[in-house]
Amino acid sequence: MINYGKQYIDSKDIQAVTKVLKGDWLTQGPNIKKFENALKSKFKSKHCAAVSNGTAALHLTGLALGWKKGDTVLTTPISFLATANCILYCGATPDFVDIESSSYNIDVQKLEKKIKILNKNKKNIVAVIATDYAGNPCSWKELKKISLKYKFHLINDNCHAIGANYQNDIGYAVKYADVVTHSYHPVKNMTTGEGGAVLSNNYEIIKKINILKSHGIIKNSKLTSFRTKPWYYEMHYLGYNYRISDIQCALGISQLKKINKFVNKRQEIAKIYNDEFELNPACKLQEIEKGTKHAYHLYPLQVNFDMVKKSKTKLFQYLKKRKINLQVHYIPIHLQPFYKKNFGFKKGDFKIAERFYERQISLPIYFALKKSEVYRIIKLIKNFIKKSK
Numbered sequence: 001m002i003n004y005g006k007q008y009i010d011s012k013d014i015q016a017v018t019k020v021l022k023g024d025w026l027t028q029g030p031n032i033k034k035f036e037n038a039l040k041s042k043f044k045s046k047h048c049a050a051v052s053n054g055t056a057a058l059h060l061t062g063l064a065l066g067w068k069k070g071d072t073v074l075t076t077p078i079s080f081l082a083t084a085n086c087i088l089y090c091g092a093t094p095d096f097v098d099i100e101s102s103s104y105n106i107d108v109q110k111l112e113k114k115i116k117i118l119n120k121n122k123k124n125i126v127a128v129i130a131t132d133y134a135g136n137p138c139s140w141k142e143l144k145k146i147s148l149k150y151k152f153h154l155i156n157d158n159c160h161a162i163g164a165n166y167q168n169d170i171g172y173a174v175k176y177a178d179v180v181t182h183s184y185h186p187v188k189n190m191t192t193g194e195g196g197a198v199l200s201n202n203y204e205i206i207k208k209i210n211i212l213k214s215h216g217i218i219k220n221s222k223l224t225s226f227r228t229k230p231w232y233y234e235m236h237y238l239g240y241n242y243r244i245s246d247i248q249c250a251l252g253i254s255q256l257k258k259i260n261k262f263v264n265k266r267q268e269i270a271k272i273y274n275d276e277f278e279l280n281p282a283c284k285l286q287e288i289e290k291g292t293k294h295a296y297h298l299y300p301l302q303v304n305f306d307m308v309k310k311s312k313t314k315l316f317q318y319l320k321k322r323k324i325n326l327q328v329h330y331i332p333i334h335l336q337p338f339y340k341k342n343f344g345f346k347k348g349d350f351k352i353a354e355r356f357y358e359r360q361i362s363l364p365i366y367f368a369l370k371k372s373e374v375y376r377i378i379k380l381i382k383n384f385i386k387k388s389k
């Protein structure tokens with residue numbers, strides 16, 4: 001079965017993990033700092049905290065920034081649920097801004113309009129979480145401008161875009177956003193099994209996250225009690241166990257070395273899809289800005305099913321029979337029953353996102369996918385589209 005995404009593990013990864021298993025520390029050992037340092041230098045970040053997963057990275061971000069009841073945090077409806085759920089974990093109120101029909105990222109002009117309306121209604125906007133959807137960086141320069149003008153924190157949910165470049169810079173995420181979150185789930189561009197990280201140039205934020213990811217415990221301090229009592233620890237904040245293990249970090253170090261290779265292969269596959277679907281009147285491709293290197297966590301294709309006169313369900317069934325599993329990214333978050341029930345969102349609130357959802361499919365894209373498989377997928381989809389005309 002071919003799925004939309006899959007990890008790639010080689011003998012070096014296995015060796016790295018085996019070495020930890022034979023050593024003294026399975027969890028809080030030396031590989032955590034090593035992995036954090038490797039992430040810092042790869043993504044040009046001054047500070048980094050590796051954590052248990054991408055959702056924990058988002059939750060810790062909100063906690064470290066002090067989101068609370070009465071605060072509003074804006075995000076995109078076209079992202080994974082965790083991007084919005086983390087706002088609720090902190091007791092703040094989530095709200096959404098529609099996407100651009102070309103990049104599928106948060107629409108910066110609509111964002112500014114929304115901020116003006118919310119400000120009039122005396123809402124306290126403390127942050128915006130933008131997702132580099134599929135691996136295509138948002139308009140970060142413009143987002144930064146707005147964040148400075150209206151004074152809120154900018155968060156890059158960078159889970160899709162690990163290895164992407166914006167304005168020819170792989171360090172763009174930390175450069176423009178106050179906080180950047182990663183996930184290393186096996187479907188992402190590199191993996192640690194479960195895992196994630198928070199990156200930032202702000203020392204205080206990462207320091208707080210390091211305390212909060214381990215129960216809110218402080219072990220080292222210059223205070224007298226710490227100096228005279230070797231066993232001493234104090235808890236100042238309500239923290240969690242959101243730690244990552246040494247085993248996972250050893251895998252992460254080994255995987256990170258391959259990230260360029262991984263992303264380049266994803267680009268090769270994407271180029272084949274682009275060339276084949278670009279001129280098809282029933283299809284629409286994601287548009288990419290100049291200077292961008294798309295990381296292609298996903299390959300989103302829009303198919304005009306009305307024009308094709310066959311449903312998306314039919315296409316899924318047709319391909320499933322031929323051992324290919326498509327996926328859809330995403331059902332707009334505001335249309336989830338939980339968000340409709342608790343916040344009154346409804347169909348029609350974010351029309352571009354909703355139409356995108358109707359047409360979007362994620363084609364298989366991952367390092368181990370063979371070119372012959374890519375051409376077979378293309379042939380089948382073209383056949384499905386053509387047959388129905």
Ligand SMILES: *Cc1c(COP(=O)(O)O)cnc(C)c1O
Pocket residue numbers: 053054055056079080082083131157159160182183184185194195196
């Ligand atoms: C995968 C993902 C997450 C969550 O990461 P986990 O490691 O699965 O918790 C959050 N946001 C986006 C955009 C993601 O793709």
